[in-house]
Amino acid sequence: MPSLKGPPELKHLDHVLVTPLAIKRRIAGLGEQLNADYAKKDLMVIAIVNGALIFTADLLRQMRSPLRLDCLRASSYHDGTKAVGEPRIVDSMKLDVRGHNVLLVDDILDTGKTLAAVAGMIKDKGALSVKTCVLLDKKARRAVPFEADYVGFEIPNEFVVGYGLDFNERYRNLPCIGVLKPKYYAGLV
Template structure:
């Protein structure tokens, strides 16, 4: 699996430092509150667990599963809800946690879906932000890294469901796509 990686963009140490920085910021911003942290499956799983352990807060957690990619390296454009959250978010301080913000369609969809349920506040935290990928307006409140417009894998991000368990974020070798 590691042999398929052309270059590492963010090492385990880089990611750890980003989680510490974001966790400290959230701890400060949500002091005295009990935020509900909602992770967007499946790409978020590693970031969600590392970030939460850097937050010194009484936070409860839930997950939502949406899909917009259907196997390739470009978004299909259509976002569908695979599995909803299991709690009522009315009057809650909601923090959405994402692996990567690209076209913005997923976040625009989630914002529309969840804000209609009247949370007290609604903020977005993403490990990676690809500003050049944007096709609809979407902005994260907390960002780990701004990334170039390349297809990334690792630390939760997949190519055809694999490579999620790489401990770093990297770029795949072009021949990996060519062979498919």
């Protein structure tokens, strides 16, 4: 594992999948794509929190389009390492999406159930368009036919934490995306 400065929990990682520099560069690239695609368009960004909080903040700093931001809270992990059951919308957004271009931002596209459900809900509320942007895409776990419009990185089927992603609300502040050592979650799922 490369030497990284940061919280002591870095030692809980088996290995780093995506370095802080790679994240920074890819977000800049996503920002340029979004700037081109939404040039001169009013945009509403909806972040799925808590996971997408850090990614969304860094992504918004790259964007030049006029935009409004809202958040919603959805969960399908329920304190484990695998998505279980149907996603729950715990706290919905406050802004009216009717007639707006919406960019839905999430940390990871895993089974696809959460993003499919939330994107469907936003379409049903009358959004003009709904596109999705994810930091990570884990295709091996897809349970429903759903693909993101903008993807930061495709990753293998490993349990990852850092840069907003968590296990039991820990590790979100790590500056990289890393694979958590099983001893830190084994027996807790």
